[in-house]
Amino acid sequence: MTGLTALVLAGSRGPDDPMTLASGARHKALIPVGGTPMLLRVIRALATTPEIGRIVVCIEIPELIPTLPGLAEAAGDTPVIAFPAAGSPARSVAAALAAFGTPLLVTTADHALLQPEWLRYFIAHVPKAADAAVALARSDVVLSATPDTQRTFLRFRGAAYSGCNLFYFATPAASQLATLWQRIETLRKQPLKMIGLLGYGYALRYRFGWLKLADALQRLGQLAGGTTAAVVEMPFGRAAIDVDKPADLALVERLLREQS
16 A cells, blocks of 8 residues: 555544534534535545545444445545544544554544645645644634634734644654643643643743744643644635534535535
8 A cells, every 4th residue: 555544533422413413414424515425525535635545534333434325436546444433533543543553644524625735735744854743724814715714713922723624643753642632632622721731831821822833832742752743834724614513514515605
């Protein structure tokens, strides 16, 4: 097998997830977006990215994947492997790193607007010295692309950023960052508490807008055993949009209609 392994985190919030119930879909990853299950949209984007050699879908019901209608068309010649979810995104990533090694590209099944252009840009711009990297987009880039979106921004000195649901684990040392991720994943939408894990001084600097993104990355690397974490700033504002709530679904549906 040649090419990069791409992991799609397709875990759900359980059978009572309001979005799943409202859509009537069997699983959140199968909620139709523009008439196509969003998981298939993500698989298609990955499969048409030349750098990617195989796709691993991490989901609670792995047996669902081989029987998914439209899978063969979306994946083309790219192998798709079903892999059991481990109960949370960070634990699933840790399990995938143990099973498939590095380098490992990670995205999510609700990244319904994902484009090969974004993937290629991210992969090409990961610093060579980095153990791991995350894709972020500046708030002005996001809001310029979609003024009516509702995002959670991390506010650092000089700029605010939104995550783009793209991660790159380049070396075996990156597994230590996955371990650290398990400590902070429950604080994903509570930026102040997340930064608080860095230490009181860092949390205070973040609170008043004094903390530089580079300093936060350096501290994260220290907490993860001396690994090197990097950011790839994405010039694509819509890369920060996922389908996490009904308002997101309505926005993505509208954007797709405007593109067609």
